[in-house]
Amino acid sequence: MKKVIVFILAFAQTIVYAQQKQVKDNFNVRIRLEKGDLNNDGLTDKTVITMDTIDAAVPLRLQIFLLQPNKQFKMIFSSTDVIEPQYVNGIHTKNTIPYFFIEKGFLVMNSEKNDVRYQHKFIYKNGVFQLVKISSVIYDGKNSTIETVFDLLAGVRTETLKSLGSEKILKKNVKKIMIRPLPTLQNLRNFGNKLDLER
Structure with a gap:
């Protein structure tokens, strides 16, 4: 009985691992990169917008990174919901991709809809x-x-x-x-x- 349970657990872990391998990050085309001091610590932070060109909706992801004292960037925000995809039900939205930039400690988004x-x-x-x-x-x-x-x-x-x-x-x-x-x-x-x- 113990062998059967071990086998089932191992099989379940294999399925989970296989599903995780299938979920691939396709946001591999960088659209915009802007830099500035977001939290007034004297360090240059950045915003990055990337596009998924494999998904038919062509979704966009916004990520925001704070530069740490050790010169490494720490991601503090990541979302594919802030910017609407380029296509909805196969039809192009015709809306421009927003600009996110950092100005005097503020995160600013310029867009047109x-x-x-x-x-x-x-x-x-x-x-x-x-x-x-x-x-x-x-x-x-x-x-x-x-x-x-x-x-x-x-x-x-x-x-x-x-x-x-x-x-x-x-x-x-x-x-x-x-x-x-x-x-x-x-x-x-x-x-x-x-x-x-x-x-």
């Missing part, structure tokens, strides 16, 4: 990236743009209508909106358009 330009600004705190500001610019197709800035720390959303190619303000709307807890990079997609379109 459905002809709307977005900027998300995150701060690294207690092991998570908290969203502290989001802004967008929309061209109305005529002669004006709508610029929206949502300061999540202050809870103030400002929408400004401007003449195209000018700083002249045609209309301005300020609204108080408090969101707590703050969204994080990890759960950003779960919030959908709530942050962008809340009026």
